[in-house]
Structure formats: C-alpha cells, structure tokens
Amino acid sequence: MAYPIISADSHVTEPPNTYSDFIDRAFRERAPRMEEVGDVGDVFVVDGMARPVLVGLAAAAGKPPEEIRIKGTKFAELHRGGWDPDARLADQTCDGVAAEIIYPTVGMVLCNHSDFDYKKACFDAYNRWIAQFQSAHPERLLGVGQTAMRSPQEGIEDLREIKRLGLRGVMMPGNPAVEDYDSPVYDDFWETAVELELPLSFHILTVRETSPTRGPKMNSFLSIIRGCQDIMGTLILGGVFERHPKLRVVCVEADAGWVPHYMYRMDHAYKRHRYWLPAGQQLSKLPSEYFREHIYTTFQDDWVAFKTADHMNWKRLMWANDFPHSDSTWPWSQQMLAEHSAHLTAEQREAILCSNVADLYKIDLAKLQ
Numbered sequence: 001m002a003y004p005i006i007s008a009d010s011h012v013t014e015p016p017n018t019y020s021d022f023i024d025r026a027f028r029e030r031a032p033r034m035e036e037v038g039d040v041g042d043v044f045v046v047d048g049m050a051r052p053v054l055v056g057l058a059a060a061a062g063k064p065p066e067e068i069r070i071k072g073t074k075f076a077e078l079h080r081g082g083w084d085p086d087a088r089l090a091d092q093t094c095d096g097v098a099a100e101i102i103y104p105t106v107g108m109v110l111c112n113h114s115d116f117d118y119k120k121a122c123f124d125a126y127n128r129w130i131a132q133f134q135s136a137h138p139e140r141l142l143g144v145g146q147t148a149m150r151s152p153q154e155g156i157e158d159l160r161e162i163k164r165l166g167l168r169g170v171m172m173p174g175n176p177a178v179e180d181y182d183s184p185v186y187d188d189f190w191e192t193a194v195e196l197e198l199p200l201s202f203h204i205l206t207v208r209e210t211s212p213t214r215g216p217k218m219n220s221f222l223s224i225i226r227g228c229q230d231i232m233g234t235l236i237l238g239g240v241f242e243r244h245p246k247l248r249v250v251c252v253e254a255d256a257g258w259v260p261h262y263m264y265r266m267d268h269a270y271k272r273h274r275y276w277l278p279a280g281q282q283l284s285k286l287p288s289e290y291f292r293e294h295i296y297t298t299f300q301d302d303w304v305a306f307k308t309a310d311h312m313n314w315k316r317l318m319w320a321n322d323f324p325h326s327d328s329t330w331p332w333s334q335q336m337l338a339e340h341s342a343h344l345t346a347e348q349r350e351a352i353l354c355s356n357v358a359d360l361y362k363i364d365l366a367k368l369q
Contacts, residue, residue, distance in 0.1 A: 003350055004098030004368040005337075008357040009203075009252050009298040009320035012133065013058050013082030014044070014106045014126070016075065023125035032106060032122060034075060042075040044106050048115050058082070058105045061328035068326050079324040085136035092140065095321055096334040098368040099140045101361060102130070103171055103203060103252070105325070107146055111173040111206035119173070120148040123158075131165040139367045142168040144201060149176035152189045159192050168361045169199040169250070174207030174227055181231065182238020182280050190244045199296075199360050202231045203252040225254035229262065232295055236266065238280035241290040248294055248360065253322060256297040257304025260311040263288035292316065296360060300329050306340045306352075314348050318357045 016034035023031045030047040037043050043052035056070040059078035081091035082105075092100065104110075107126050113119045123146035130143040145162035147170055149155050155176075162170055170193070179185055193200050207227030213220040228251045234240075241247060266287035270279065283290075292313040298320045299305045309317060319337070322328040329336050341349050358365055 001350075001353075003354045004365060005096055005319075005333075005353045006357045006363065006368075007097050007100040007321045007323065008250075008296075008318035009103060009300075010100035010323045011058075011082075011103050011105050011325055012130065013055065013075075013078050013324060014104065014129070015083040018106070018129045019122055019125045021125075022128040024121050027118065027121040030118065031125070032110070036074075040071050041073040046106075046110065046113070048113060048118060049109070053106050053109050057326040059324040060326035061322075061324040061330040063326075082324050083133070085133050085141055088141060089137060091323060091330065095323065095330045097321060097323075099142060099363065100321075100323070101142050101144060101168065101357065102134070103144050103201070104130070104146065107171070108203060108205050111146075111171075111203075112175075112208045116148050116150045116177045120150055120154075123148050124161075127162060127165055127167065131167060134166070138166065139364070142361060142363070144169040144171050146171050147173070149173055149178075151178055152186050155186075155189045156192045159189070159196055159198055163196045163198060169201055171201045171203055171206070171252075174202065174231060180234060180238075182234050182240055184243075186240075187243060190240065190247050194244065194246045197362065199248060199250055201250040201252045202228050204228055204254050207231070225258070228252070228254035229258075232262075232291065233266065234280075235294075236287045236290045237270075237283075239283065241294045242281065242283055242285075248296065250296045250298065250318075250360075252298050253300075253320070253327075254297065255302040255305065256299040256312070256317055257302045257308060259291070259297060259305075260308050263291050263312065266291070296356070300327060301336055301340070303340045306344065309344065309348055309352070315351055315356055317352045318360075319353050 019031040032044050032046045034042055035045050043054055045052045054070045056073035059082050060068045081088035110122050127145040134141040134143040145167040147155050147158035204224045213223050232251055270287050296316045296318055298318045300322050321330050321333045323330040
C-alpha cells in the first residue's frame with residue numbers, strides 16, 4: 001500500500017528482569033519474578049496475587065489452534081521480539097506492519113492487584129523498562145506507560161513522568177483507588193492528559209472481576225470486553241466528555257463490531273428512561289454523539305467492525321495485530337486485511353489502518369516510509 005500500516009495494539013513479553021532491575025529498592029525483594037514451576041513451565045510470580053502469570057498465551061502468535069496451551073511453556077521458546085527490540089523489527093516486517101503502539105502483558109494482570117502501593121512501584125519500573133525498549137527504534141516501537149491511579153494528583157504526576165520518558169500514551173487501570181472515573185475529582189487529571197497530548201487507554205483484562213463467569217470456561221472469553229464497555233458508559237453517562245470536550249480515550253482490544261448497537265442502546269436508555277434512571281449529569285448531546293467523537297476502538301480480526309464501519313465513526317476505528325498474544329493475526333495480517341477491508345473506500349481503509357492511529361499518537365509517517 002502507499003502508506004505504512006500501524007498496529008494500534010501490540011504487546012511486549014516482559015523479560016525476567018523487567019521489574020527486579022528497575023523497581024524502587026524498597027520493593028526489590030517483592031518484585032514480580034519469573035520462576036520455573038514443574039510441568040506448568042515458566043511463570044511470573046507476583047507478590048500478593050494467588051495465581052502466577054502463565055506465559056503460554058502471551059506469545060502464541062502464529063501457532064495453530066491445536067498447539068495453543070497455557071502450561072508447559074518456557075520463556076526461551078517465546079517470540080524473541082517480545083523483549084528484544086531488534087528482533088521486533090523482523091516480526092513487524094513479517095506481518096507487513098511499519099510500527100506498533102505497544103502495551104504490557106504482565107502489566108495487564110498487575111492492574112488488578114489490590115495493593116496500590118505495590119502496583120505503583122511495579123508500574124514505575126515498567127515505565128522505565130519500556131522507555132529503554134522503545135529507545136532502540138523510537139519511530140517504530142511506540143511504548144505506552146502505566147499509572148496506578150492511587151490518587152488524581154499522583155496520576156497527574158505520572159502523566160508528566162510518562163511524557164518525560166518519551167512514551168506515547170497511558171494505559172489506565174480499570175479501577176482507580178479514589179471513587180470512580182466519572183467523579184469530578186478527576187477533572188484536573190483529564191485536562192492534564194489533554195494538555196500533554198497523551199491518549200489514555202482502557203485495555204481488556206484490566207478491571208477486577210466482581211463475579212465469576214457462569215457456564216463453560218469458554219464463556220469467560222466472551223465476557224472480557226464487558227469491563228471496557230462499562231468504563232466507556234461511565235465516562236459518557238457520567239458527563240466526563242461533557243466537561244472535557246477535547247478529551248479522547250482508547251478502548252483497547254475489546255473489538256468494535258458491537259459499537260453501533262451499544263450507541264443505540266445508550267441513546268434508547270437516555271431518551272426513554274433518563275427520568276427514573278438518571279445519568280451522572282445533564283448531557284447536552286445524545287450518548288452516541290460522545291462515543292462517536294471521543295472514543296477510539298481497536299480490533300484485530302473483527303470482520304463485523306469492517307462491515308459496520310459506516311454505522312459508527314470510522315475515523316475512530318484503529319486496526320491492531322495484537323502481536324505476540326494468542327489472539328494475534330500475525331503473521332497473516334495482510335491476507336486477512338485484504339479480505340476484510342475489500343469493501344471499504346480507499347479513504348476508509350487508509351484511516352483505519354494508518355491515519356487514525358497516526359493522528360492520535362502524533363506519528364511522523366514520513367519516518368516510516
């Protein structure tokens with residue numbers, strides 16, 4: 001194509017020393033660490049969490065479905081591009097991708113840690129590590145930092161430090177320590193993000209589970225987008241975008257084909273039921289209008305999103321390959337995109353595969369040619 005394709009959501013596989021080498025001294029003995037556990041394989045053990053982080057799914061990109069497993073995987077068997085920035089460029093070339101917005105893997109799980117002090121130390125360590133990782137190829141490896149959100153004021157300090165480190169955005173935990181994200185106590189935080197031009201992202205699997213999923217285990221896979229949907233509804237109906245018209249957020253890896261129905265459902269609730277189910281504050285627009293303008297969504301092989309692009313704001317759609325995770329479209333992304341995007345106009349295709357993410361993250365496309 002005449003423009004570079006950019007993945008709006010890819011990941012690293014944190015190497016064993018990510019946290020131990022970069023964490024504050026007071027937490028060094030408790031830092032997340034990799035251990036070999038019998039036939040389970042290599043795992044990240046996290047102090048204060050009952051279950052370790054298994055690495056099998058973290059780098060299963062390209063494997064046939066019958067070979068994907070969560071146990072018995074060694075770190076040495078994973079895609080080297082998960083932690084080696086030079087090897088990562090070869091992985092990008094293999095998939096026809098020119099650059100990636102890069103999120104953590106273990107850091108996703110850490111978002112659900114109940115100890116905010118520990119989480120803060122881990123996220124600070126990760127931010128230092130990912131800044132070093134991206135510095136090898138800063139035009140093609142675009143790291144996203146993390147904040148623990150112990151308080152709105154500390155969140156502002158984290159934003160400024162993440163910006164200083166040269167990272168391109170901020171991955172938010174699904175559950176802040178103080179109230180919820182629609183509270184006015186976060187107004188200064190949102191305004192600082194706008195001022196610093198740091199996109200804020202809400203990724204799947206970063207919201208604490210409040211109840212077990214019923215039915216077969218596979219049913220839990222279908223439910224993982226709900227946490228992101230709940231946050232988007234909270235921001236819209238809670239008036240966050242009403243109060244902060246320049247704020248933009250990213251709903252990450254939760255697919256996008258559901259967006260047209262979700263916008264309809266919010267509008268229906270607001271029109272029909274707002275007098276007995278009041279929103280967080282009076283809104284001057286329909287909920288769907290806030291979604292169209294303020295929320296970007298990323299998706300991989302969600303063909304429904306491509307098919308329904310005209311029923312949402314396709315200038316807020318961003319394709320991703322999710323490398324190196326098990327849901328990744330690597331290394332066959334180009335074949336899939338040729339099929340799924342064939343019906344789009346040239347303008348739509350370029351926006352979804354390149355210009356939307358480039359505009360949001362201030363990517364200089366000339367440096368990717």
